[in-house]
Amino acid sequence: MTFSKRLFDILAALFLSALLALPFALLLLVLLVVEGRPIFYVAERMKTPGRGFKLWKLRTMTTAAGERGVSGGDKAARVTRVGRLLRRYRLDEIPQLWNVLKGDMSFVGPRPPLREYVERFPDIYAEVLQNRPGITGTASLIFHGHEERLLAACRSPAETDAVYCRRCIPRKARLDLIYARNQNLCFDIALMGRTAGRMLRRR
Numbered sequence: 001m002t003f004s005k006r007l008f009d010i011l012a013a014l015f016l017s018a019l020l021a022l023p024f025a026l027l028l029l030v031l032l033v034v035e036g037r038p039i040f041y042v043a044e045r046m047k048t049p050g051r052g053f054k055l056w057k058l059r060t061m062t063t064a065a066g067e068r069g070v071s072g073g074d075k076a077a078r079v080t081r082v083g084r085l086l087r088r089y090r091l092d093e094i095p096q097l098w099n100v101l102k103g104d105m106s107f108v109g110p111r112p113p114l115r116e117y118v119e120r121f122p123d124i125y126a127e128v129l130q131n132r133p134g135i136t137g138t139a140s141l142i143f144h145g146h147e148e149r150l151l152a153a154c155r156s157p158a159e160t161d162a163v164y165c166r167r168c169i170p171r172k173a174r175l176d177l178i179y180a181r182n183q184n185l186c187f188d189i190a191l192m193g194r195t196a197g198r199m200l201r202r203r
Contacts, residue, residue: 001106001132004185009107013100024094031058034082038063040095045112048129049122052115053104056095060086068116072151072160089199096135108188109134110176117169124173131180136195138179139172147172 041059060083086092099105112133118125154160
């Protein structure tokens with residue numbers, strides 16, 4: 001990560017944290033009243049092939065022991081009413097500003113994968129994770145909607161895993177590597193702008 005990219009991440013994260021402080025506090029209060037504890041979902045993700053970190057999100061699903069793998073149609077019944085709204089507008093990802101400030105993530109980059117997929121596809125993630133994971137990126141903008149539809153049609157953890165490994169990981173990796181070859185600060189700002197525009201259109 002270049003110095004300019006890291007400096008931009010810190011300044012942007014501080015600005016957004018100050019801007020969203022009051023609305024986020026109100027959102028936490030609503031979640032506490034409506035959904036109860038825990039408010040946050042904290043899980044391991046990978047920032048390099050050998051280094052994990054704790055990713056913070058707002059909880060959007062009912063808790064379950066021994067949860068693993070990506071979310072597909074087999075977990076759809078566990079998504080809460082408020083959780084569906086949070087996911088639609090990506091509000092569940094606001095706590096990742098903390099991950100950006102800590103240096104675990106950037107605003108733009110590949111989405112941080114689960115350890116199990118990094119270990120199963122070491123060659124792919126050895127390339128993808130040369131860039132710091134991000135909140136948004138080329139794969140998030142171009143492929144995320146299609147990925148959601150593919151996984152939503154799955155009815156078991158095994159089917160979700162198979163579809164994700166066969167149809168999602170390779171395509172997302174290709175898009176992430178396109179970003180890696182063309183990344184610069186202006187490109188990052190453009191991708192962030194497109195992400196914000198998409199969120200506003202959903203509203």
